[in-house]
Amino acid sequence: MTIFNSSAWIVAPIIIPLIGGLLCFLWRRDTFFIALFISLANLLSVTTLLRQFLLFGPLRYRMGGWEAPLGIALRLHGPALLMLLMTAVSGIGITLYARGYFSFRISALKHNNRHEQQERFFWPLWLMLWTALNALFLSGDIFNLYVTLELVSVSAAALAALSGKPASQIAAFRYLLVSLLGSLSYLLGVVFVYKTYGILDLEMLRQIATPGPGLQMALTLMTLGLLLKTALFPLHFWLPPAHANALAPVSAILSGLVVKGSFFILFTLWFEIFASSITANALDLIGLLGAGAVIWGSLQAIRQQRLKLLVTYSTVAQLGYLFIAFPLTATENISQEVWTAVTFMVMAHSFAKTAMFMAAGTIFLQVGHDRIRDLAGIRKSLPITSFAYAIAGVNLIGLPPSGGFIGKWLLLTAALTSGQWHWSLVIIAGSLLASVYVFRVVSRLFLTPDEAIIQECRPHSPLQEWPALFLAIIALLLGLIAPYFSLILETTEIVANLAPGGGL
Amino acid sequence: MIIKSRRKNKRRPFDPILLLVLLLTIGLTALLIKANYTIPVTSFGLAAEVARFQPRSGVESPVTAVLLNFRGYDTLLEVMILLIAVIGVWSLTKAPFPQKAVKTSPVQLAVVRLLAPLMCLVAAYLVWQGSHLAGGAFQGGAILGGAGVLLLVAELPWLRTIHSRPLRIGLLIGPLFFLGVALLGIINGRELLTYPGKWSGSLLLLIESTCAVSIGLTLASLFAGGRPADDLIGQTKTPACNREQKRC
Amino acid sequence: MTDNILAAFDLVLITTLLLLAWKLLSCEDIFTAVVLFISFGLLMALAWVRMRAPDVALAEAALGAGLTGPLLLAALRRMERIRKYERRLDLDEERNDYKKPKKKQAPPL
Amino acid sequence: MLTNNLYNLCGLLLFGMGLFALFACSHLLRKILAVNIMSSGVFLVLIATAYRPLGAGEIDPVPHAMVLTGIVVSVSVTALALILACRVQETSNHSLSQSERNTNDGDSEE
Numbered sequence: 001m002t003i004f005n006s007s008a009w010i011v012a013p014i015i016i017p018l019i020g021g022l023l024c025f026l027w028r029r030d031t032f033f034i035a036l037f038i039s040l041a042n043l044l045s046v047t048t049l050l051r052q053f054l055l056f057g058p059l060r061y062r063m064g065g066w067e068a069p070l071g072i073a074l075r076l077h078g079p080a081l082l083m084l085l086m087t088a089v090s091g092i093g094i095t096l097y098a099r100g101y102f103s104f105r106i107s108a109l110k111h112n113n114r115h116e117q118q119e120r121f122f123w124p125l126w127l128m129l130w131t132a133l134n135a136l137f138l139s140g141d142i143f144n145l146y147v148t149l150e151l152v153s154v155s156a157a158a159l160a161a162l163s164g165k166p167a168s169q170i171a172a173f174r175y176l177l178v179s180l181l182g183s184l185s186y187l188l189g190v191v192f193v194y195k196t197y198g199i200l201d202l203e204m205l206r207q208i209a210t211p212g213p214g215l216q217m218a219l220t221l222m223t224l225g226l227l228l229k230t231a232l233f234p235l236h237f238w239l240p241p242a243h244a245n246a247l248a249p250v251s252a253i254l255s256g257l258v259v260k261g262s263f264f265i266l267f268t269l270w271f272e273i274f275a276s277s278i279t280a281n282a283l284d285l286i287g288l289l290g291a292g293a294v295i296w297g298s299l300q301a302i303r304q305q306r307l308k309l310l311v312t313y314s315t316v317a318q319l320g321y322l323f324i325a326f327p328l329t330a331t332e333n334i335s336q337e338v339w340t341a342v343t344f345m346v347m348a349h350s351f352a353k354t355a356m357f358m359a360a361g362t363i364f365l366q367v368g369h370d371r372i373r374d375l376a377g378i379r380k381s382l383p384i385t386s387f388a389y390a391i392a393g394v395n396l397i398g399l400p401p402s403g404g405f406i407g408k409w410l411l412l413t414a415a416l417t418s419g420q421w422h423w424s425l426v427i428i429a430g431s432l433l434a435s436v437y438v439f440r441v442v443s444r445l446f447l448t449p450d451e452a453i454i455q456e457c458r459p460h461s462p463l464q465e466w467p468a469l470f471l472a473i474i475a476l477l478l479g480l481i482a483p484y485f486s487l488i489l490e491t492t493e494i495v496a497n498l499a500p501g502g503g504l
Numbered sequence: 505m506i507i508k509s510r511r512k513n514k515r516r517p518f519d520p521i522l523l524l525v526l527l528l529t530i531g532l533t534a535l536l537i538k539a540n541y542t543i544p545v546t547s548f549g550l551a552a553e554v555a556r557f558q559p560r561s562g563v564e565s566p567v568t569a570v571l572l573n574f575r576g577y578d579t580l581l582e583v584m585i586l587l588i589a590v591i592g593v594w595s596l597t598k599a600p601f602p603q604k605a606v607k608t609s610p611v612q613l614a615v616v617r618l619l620a621p622l623m624c625l626v627a628a629y630l631v632w633q634g635s636h637l638a639g640g641a642f643q644g645g646a647i648l649g650g651a652g653v654l655l656l657v658a659e660l661p662w663l664r665t666i667h668s669r670p671l672r673i674g675l676l677i678g679p680l681f682f683l684g685v686a687l688l689g690i691i692n693g694r695e696l697l698t699y700p701g702k703w704s705g706s707l708l709l710l711i712e713s714t715c716a717v718s719i720g721l722t723l724a725s726l727f728a729g730g731r732p733a734d735d736l737i738g739q740t741k742t743p744a745c746n747r748e749q750k751r752c
Numbered sequence: 753m754t755d756n757i758l759a760a761f762d763l764v765l766i767t768t769l770l771l772l773a774w775k776l777l778s779c780e781d782i783f784t785a786v787v788l789f790i791s792f793g794l795l796m797a798l799a800w801v802r803m804r805a806p807d808v809a810l811a812e813a814a815l816g817a818g819l820t821g822p823l824l825l826a827a828l829r830r831m832e833r834i835r836k837y838e839r840r841l842d843l844d845e846e847r848n849d850y851k852k853p854k855k856k857q858a859p860p861l
Numbered sequence: 862m863l864t865n866n867l868y869n870l871c872g873l874l875l876f877g878m879g880l881f882a883l884f885a886c887s888h889l890l891r892k893i894l895a896v897n898i899m900s901s902g903v904f905l906v907l908i909a910t911a912y913r914p915l916g917a918g919e920i921d922p923v924p925h926a927m928v929l930t931g932i933v934v935s936v937s938v939t940a941l942a943l944i945l946a947c948r949v950q951e952t953s954n955h956s957l958s959q960s961e962r963n964t965n966d967g968d969s970e971e
Binding site: 770835 | 863864867868870871874875878879882886888890891893894895897898901904905908909911912913915920925928929932933936939940943944946947950951
């Protein structure tokens, strides 16, 4: 099987969706089948990468055959591989769901021209966004990361504006400006790095980076930009309108995948590349903001009257957990566990939130509104969707055996062993609050009084319901395959000892 | 919600939040300037590296070598950003692009007739010059886009007959050719974006020419802010959209 | 001698750039701001030439003056036209979107 | 080195100005202009870093290529932002604060 050992597979997750996106724009017929084929091909390539990774360890790829300081390198390490897997699986779900969603809208709603047009532009934009995310996860060059960030923000903003409603236009405009501001701040950070070291390659930077005023400023700028893009607590103001007003598949993409991209860069920069320059105060500050996000986001979610807004604010809250992990890495011997915890949280949240937005979108389309108060008895007409929502909720609360449980458990133990028990209080409080906002909806959906109005249900395709359940169940079962994940992540340690240009 | 409150208190001279933002920006800028002057200048960047490998890149201009060869991957993604911007603009508009048929004044027409071909020539020259001096696909494409803007401003009637498919092919020809050449490297058993040695000079020129055409079309489409009339799905059916077309 | 002239040129250029930026961000009329922005772009091109970056200067001149300027002007014209008509078409469309609209589900405005 | 520092300073000041204006200005077009000023500032810092006076060695072409990439990116993003701004003006009753209320309805889809 020499073909599966070729190093060229590492560019496949970038090239395959890219070709798909271009084809969807050019051809315009059978776009769903193109997208489905692309999703499967992408899954195949990511699986091949997984196999190569398990056989040979971390990979490094020189674009154009040029060595690192001059050329651009791609690198595949444990976290990047898991992010690729996450995007591949979520992507298949989103592709299937989007098909059901758009065909329902075209057939059942008025103004089907508009819906046809939305579907026509959704596919190329979605595939381009997928390309951008995969490129971001694989990139090993600090300026190339900026280009991929811009690619992500432009396509995400275009997707967010797709719904055409006034509120979504304003939200998308603000989203675009905020992403631009974040990218520019990041770029200025890159400029400072280049001023100081004259190098853009991540691996080489990791080796020569020493704490200093230039790096300090660069890190501050990059962190500010990426925090803005990841919507950490006080900088989250743009997220709820943008995510709640988009079309349902787009909300799923934005909440499930896009925010993870900037978080991934942030985490890589802080704990892999510039780990030596991070001070304990900075870690504590980020952790504090994360705690604020958990509490504030959960309280807001509890207050919301609309299902989609509730799900959106829960994204703000769940992103907070990822930042609570920052101060826990300060203790030497447990940083590996924190890495695993964060990866788990990211993946579990991605699957669960994607499923949740899909379920919310289906409910919205079927019922015509998403006021939580009036959602009683939906389970009778939409059993699969309600079930998917409930399972995804289990993940957000963090009940076993879900991926969310493993993530939180690892965080809790890390907090206790490192003696920073105050973070564990926040984690537990967040879980309790999450159970409040999840059960508030689930109890409406399931435990209704007998005389509840049974909402009428339009005929719809299974594609509208099953992908959500599929992703929710994956999120639930994530905890069962935990050992394999830590296996992949432990290989990261080897990459940390590799010389640049090493690997394959 | 900083932005919101700003709007309401626009007239007031002493808005506390505005003051806070002002102080924060001044502080950040001061920090930046301070850091800027404390950075020890230890490196001279990648100039030596580029100079060393430039003979193998196939072009004489160092910037073009970096742009298309050493860091060609960035450029490939960047061309895609342009394309996504066009897709985004098309997805947002419901109007066909030359919006109304007006009589172009003869003076304007004469100017356009003179300038547009001239700009195409300049663009071609810039692309060709890019291999050894300043210039290249982006500069040439920008001039081509400028020519497109000129045509659009003059609202020439034949612009209305542009069909969607040929335009899309034009928009995609550069990116697709670039991608194809990039994949050639893999087919040859090398890395992505590796150009075959002795051909790389002419291949790069071809990439630049096709990309310049696509970039020019892209920029002109961005300026047009609409889509070809046959790209709209049944817009004339609903009366609301009819009204809209007249007004937009 | 040449050094002094160059330094004076630098100072003038930088001051003009900063003043233009300040003016275009603070002036009352948005049309003036757009026009100032175009001239700002041209001065930036001059700065690129001074920094011995002819490629960037060409791109800035061609893109800034030839495209961003017209883009901004076109957008401004479009916005003015929209403001005149004050359309609410999309909102109407939105309310009647469901085939069986229910009164109580109309979005509260 | 003096020239580099002067232009560096100018770039950083432009960045700061744009940043402030982005928050302080209410007109959407002005916000877009502010972002453009900011990016010009960043590019200026980058190019000024690479600058060497005549006869003082090679100029590093990598920042030039980076800025070219950045300029093209910013033009395309500006175009998208402008169309979005037009759409905002078209669809909302031309005052953002009013539509802010719509946003919180979450009544997004139909």
